[in-house]
Amino acid sequence: MAMEMLQRLLAVLDEPALLVGACGTVRLANAPALRLLGRPEGEVAGRSLQELAADPPEAVRTLLRRCAGSRTAVIGSLALSTADGATHSCRCRGGRLGEPDDPAAPLLLLRLEEGTRDRSQVLTRTIVALNAEIRRSKLAQDALEAALEQKGMLLRELHHRVKNNLQVLLGILLLGEQQAKAPEALAAIHDARLRVEAMALLQRLFYGKDRLERIEAATFLAEVARGVERAFRRPEVELRVLPTSATLPLDLASSLGLVLNELLTNAFKHAFPDGGTGAVTVGLALEPDPAGGERFTLTVEDDGRGTDAAPDAGTGLMLVRGLAQQHGGAFTIEAAAPGRSTRCTVTLRHRPRAPC
């Protein structure tokens, strides 16, 4: 390849480029290379590359040897000394021009990219910093996982203690029942025990789950109903829970469970005296609350003897009214068919609370 042609080739390259002979003598340098070296062409052409390099001569020879062995670009590094004594670290892509037996060969083309050694160092520092950050993150993650496991263990222990304490409370009430002399006292303690049993059921249902935000209403209502049914042992009274796809938020579910427990207890106690037969039907409707949030409507209807009690009568109904008020709702009791049946309706409102 004619030297003139090579000179034109180097001239079109944007980056600094050198044409070097096999022994390391610089034959040509383009304008960017001269600017990089801070020298006129006369101080570059004909000089040994080792003289222009800041790298040790052996390192320069190794680079040239590698480049001479390949017609495709070999990547290496080369530090050049400028006329004013400064050093420029460059990334070097070099290769042989022509065939090994070419009389003019081997000529080596070295294309330089200034500052890559610095960038490489920056990149290396960045990778080191990233690795350190990853190690810190991993340690933090391990600590978080350990804390989560610890929290889970404490939560399970807490639930276990709550359930045990409820069982103890039931035992205390049972002892009170055994020692009560007056029928009124016995009845009051017995009712209290049934209420605590309802709360115990809620505890079991809620805290057997991984997620505690909401619970399926159908399962929940059926469990509460079954608890009352077992307590009264009245197979001649059919207890129906109508299907519902609603889910209950946790804080509302406990109140709803107590309300249902009271209304069913009331129905079993008073609607079917003297072993009478009949049915009690439980329903739950969920609709958006116009004021925001959700509105649950619980109905308990029996086809028993009807009620002549004022809605305020009895501790149980007082509890129902109080819980309805607590949830911004209302309680009504009415005779669905005069003298024949009773329909209780309780509305409870739920608005999501702001996070703590």
Next chain:
Amino acid sequence: MAATRSASGPGSRALPSAGFLAGLLPRASPDEAAGIAPAPARILVVDDDWFVRLQIERFLGCAGFEVVGIATDAAAAVSLADRLRPDLVLMDIRLAGPVDGVTAATEIADRFGIRCLFVSAHTDQGTITRTLAARPAGWVPKPFTEAELLQGVRAALAGP
């Protein structure tokens, strides 16, 4: 601590009829053929909480079962099971002392072939899996009601 006692007490009522317990009591008696009510199932209760024991004794007694012994720790449970050979053991998981109810139940099942009905607030999957070594007769989660306990006991006695 261990004690042996009868479950009969102030709250006890007459034994259920043979028909009511048909198929539930494991031990057939020649008396049955003669129309005499079968002997009540004999149950050992292992729980370290006095109030819980009070409820279990009361509920079992009222339903016609005989509580033949009470233990509060694993060593006493194994010892009483050996001596009394009950039909069923009601076993809590967390007991007084260093050994838990799963270990005691496993030993009782292995040595005497008596199965345990676990009555415990520990209802997580890990604990339930651990109890499988004891070939449990069932589970009654705490807090339990009278109906739930009796249902669990009857199912355990009727089981294979």
